[in-house]
Amino acid sequence: MYSKYKAMVLSCIDPRFQPIVFNYLNKKKLKGKYSSFTIAGSAIGVTSLKFKKWHKTFWDNLETSIKLHKIKKLIVINHQDCGAAKILNGKREFQKYENQIHKESFKKIKKIFKKKHPKLKIETILISLNKKIHKI
Numbered sequence: 670m671y672s673k674y675k676a677m678v679l680s681c682i683d684p685r686f687q688p689i690v691f692n693y694l695n696k697k698k699l700k701g702k703y704s705s706f707t708i709a710g711s712a713i714g715v716t717s718l719k720f721k722k723w724h725k726t727f728w729d730n731l732e733t734s735i736k737l738h739k740i741k742k743l744i745v746i747n748h749q750d751c752g753a754a755k756i757l758n759g760k761r762e763f764q765k766y767e768n769q770i771h772k773e774s775f776k777k778i779k780k781i782f783k784k785k786h787p788k789l790k791i792e793t794i795l796i797s798l799n800k801k802i803h804k805i
């Protein structure tokens with residue numbers, strides 16, 4: 670069985686989370702129905718000024734996938750213990766700021782996405798280290 674819509678999935682390059690993301694999308698019946706865009710930090714990589722050079726590439730690819738594959742939804746998957754979040758955090762206590770960094774990246778990506786594509790949907794997910802999926 671397949672999902673009725675196609676999606677683009679934005680996720681992080683971290684090897685530990687590839688099977689979790691893959692299994693989650695299979696469960697959602699999205700096998701063969703999504704484009705994959707994988708970049709360090711996922712939403713952090715495409716919104717934080719630390720990684721400014723990457724932003725345009727993401728939005729251009731999203732644009733292309735919307736045109737070519739008629740996608741209707743962007744699924745954004747961040748994860749805990751992310752190296753990109755640590756780079757952004759700098760010398761502050763990571764445990765204290767980690768969730769805030771993810772939430773801010775979700776807020777930013779939603780704002781830009783809704784402005785560019787008001788008719789399309791966006792979903793933001795954080796995977797914890799114990800492999801649990803949290804919709805945010």
Ligand SMILES: [Zn+2]
Pocket residue numbers: 681682683709710711748750751752753
């Ligand atoms: Zn990561």
